[in-house]
Amino acid sequence: MAFRTLDDVDVKSKRVLLRVDLNVPVTDGKVTDATRIERVKPTINELSRKGAKVILLAHFGRPKGKVVAEFSLKQIVPTVEKVLGKTVGFAEDCIGEKAKAAVDAMKDGDVVLLENTRFHEGEEKNDPAFVKALAENGDIYVNDAFSAAHRAHASTEGLAHLLPAYAGRSMQMELEALEKGLGHPAHPVVAIVGGAKVSTKIDLLNNLIEKVDALIIGGGMANTFLAAEGLSVGKSLCEHDLGETARAIMTKAKTENCSIILPVDAIVAESFEANSPNHRYGIDSIPADGMILDIGENSVERINAAIDDAATIVWNGPLGAFELHPFDAGTVAVAKRVAARTKQKKLVSIAGGGDTVSALHHAGVASDFTYISTAGGAFLEWMEGKPLPGILALEK
Numbered sequence: 001m002a003f004r005t006l007d008d009v010d011v012k013s014k015r016v017l018l019r020v021d022l023n024v025p026v027t028d029g030k031v032t033d034a035t036r037i038e039r040v041k042p043t044i045n046e047l048s049r050k051g052a053k054v055i056l057l058a059h060f061g062r063p064k065g066k067v068v069a070e071f072s073l074k075q076i077v078p079t080v081e082k083v084l085g086k087t088v089g090f091a092e093d094c095i096g097e098k099a100k101a102a103v104d105a106m107k108d109g110d111v112v113l114l115e116n117t118r119f120h121e122g123e124e125k126n127d128p129a130f131v132k133a134l135a136e137n138g139d140i141y142v143n144d145a146f147s148a149a150h151r152a153h154a155s156t157e158g159l160a161h162l163l164p165a166y167a168g169r170s171m172q173m174e175l176e177a178l179e180k181g182l183g184h185p186a187h188p189v190v191a192i193v194g195g196a197k198v199s200t201k202i203d204l205l206n207n208l209i210e211k212v213d214a215l216i217i218g219g220g221m222a223n224t225f226l227a228a229e230g231l232s233v234g235k236s237l238c239e240h241d242l243g244e245t246a247r248a249i250m251t252k253a254k255t256e257n258c259s260i261i262l263p264v265d266a267i268v269a270e271s272f273e274a275n276s277p278n279h280r281y282g283i284d285s286i287p288a289d290g291m292i293l294d295i296g297e298n299s300v301e302r303i304n305a306a307i308d309d310a311a312t313i314v315w316n317g318p319l320g321a322f323e324l325h326p327f328d329a330g331t332v333a334v335a336k337r338v339a340a341r342t343k344q345k346k347l348v349s350i351a352g353g354g355d356t357v358s359a360l361h362h363a364g365v366a367s368d369f370t371y372i373s374t375a376g377g378a379f380l381e382w383m384e385g386k387p388l389p390g391i392l393a394l395e396k
Contacts, residue, residue, distance in 0.1 A: 002396040003175065004166045006043070009140060011052035013108050017138035018047065018168065019155050021145040022058040022076055022113075031079040035374060036147075041083055043144045043168035044111060048086070051108040055137060056080075057094060057117055057155045059148070065121030073116050080113060088113055094155075095120065095133035103137045117155045124153050131158035144168025146175070147375035149390030150382075160393030167394050175391065177371035178382055181350035182211055186311035192303075192334070194219030194317030195355065198242050204316070205249050207385035214259040214306050218295055218319030218330070222263050225250070231284060234268070236292040261306055265296030267320070267327060274324040294320030295330035304337045307347070313338055315351040316383060318359040332363040339365035352379035 020040040025032045047054045061071040074090055081088045089112035091102035102112050114137075117123040122130025131154045135141075141163040143149070148156045149171075159165070167175065182189070189212040193201060198221045208215055217225055220237035227233050228246035253260045264283050268290035269276035280296045281287070295303075307313065315338070322328040341347035351360060352373030360366040373379040378388060 003394040004396055005172050006166055009166055011047055011050050014052050014139040015055060015103060015137060016047055016052040016140045016142055017055050017057055017159060019057045019143045019145045021147045023060055024076060026075060029075050031076055034079055034083055037080055037083045039170045040144050043170055044084060048109045048111055053106040053108060054111045055103055056113040059118040060116045063118050067119045071116055073113055077113060091115060099137055122154055126152050126154050126158045130154050131162060134159055135162040138163055141165045142168045143390055143394060144170045146171050147378050149388040150378040152389035156390040157393050165394055174373060177350055180348050181314045188213040188310050189312040190214045190306050190310040192216045192315040194319045196220040196237060198224045198239055198246060202245060203384040209253045209256050209258045212258055214261060216261045216303055219317055223292055225262055226283060232286055233292060234286045234288050234290040261302060263295045263299040264302060265298040266292040267294040267296055269293050293327040300330055300333045303334050307337050307341060310347060313347060313349045316353045316356055318355050322359045322362060331359050335360050335363035335365050339368035342370055343368055
């Protein structure tokens with residue numbers, strides 16, 4: 001994957017339109033999680049230090065092409081200033097006179113945040129006239145928002161065709177990590193896929209089967225595979241209508257020489273709530289009124305054995321109802337094994353997806369993985385093998 005980075009350009013005195021992800025959670029006008037701002041800090045500070053005029057482009061929420069006060073980026077300026085440790089200007093529009101005036105007033109090294117790009121319909125439509133209006137305030141375009149790279153919008157894809165385009169440091173890190181995960185990984189490669197439903201991950205499973213040596217399936221989606229094999233899963237979450245799809249995936253896995261690892265035992269409860277009375281059962285003896293909420297210790301042992309044989313792990317989705325105690329035990333145990341092997345330099349571990357990131361933080365091992373992607377939809381589409389427009393536009 002050959003793409004241009006900040007090593008390929010002199011930014012001094014240049015107006016750099018820097019696309020970042022500032023779509024952070026806000027409650028009562030206060031940012032409650034600044035992780036995404038922290039991620040783009042190295043790129044912003046490097047450009048500023050090198051004397052660029054750093055013009056931040058971002059979307060916030062879904063205002064659907066209208067100016068909506070609650071989706072103004074103005075409210076996050078104090079947090080951006082705190083994270084960067086410097087003053088950040090703000091323009092009340094991302095195009096037109098207000099944007100131009102803010103940019104014209106900049107000195108080398110200054111940082112200015114332009115208003116929400118989604119206040120204009122042209123953003124999501126990738127409208128050429130809107131792209132041109134954005135481009136008028138820049139000499140160079142840098143994309144540091146992998147999380148929005150699956151969208152062919154004006155500020156994520158269109159600009160890369162009008163201005164010299166480069167990947168920011170966060171984007172570069174993400175692309176290099178993903179290349180280690182599925183692009184050119186060290187084998188054996190093991191994928192862990194969990195979560196609630198098979199229906200949302202059919203493309204993902206079909207793509208992974210062609211690329212990995214073993215596929216571990218857990219969470220609610222494992223129940224659909226177990227039911228497809230004729231096993232009773234009681235009252236558990238299960239997409240019984242997808243039995244044929246599950247069987248087709250298992251058949252394809254055999255053809256591709258990919259082992260599918262399903263639970264062999266389960267923690268079964270009476271109801272979907274924390275501390276619900278529960279027992280461990282073999283997967284062939286789930287009671288009719290029981291609900292599978294986690295994998296059992298034999299399943300954990302089997303999964304850990306696969307992890308010990310792996311050189312690369314790619315993980316998306318928890319293995320049980322990790323948000324409910326004690327049904328987090330299986331996910332936590334597997335996460336700790338992956339983390340330990342990674343720390344021993346025996347494993348490259350890449351994980352992503354909202355629930356996955358939450359589960360790894362819950363297990364206390366997020367910082368021990370090789371790379372954790374906070375990109376959500378873009379990470380999933382990458383795992384599905386789909387081309388990401390924002391990345392294609394950066395290729396040399």
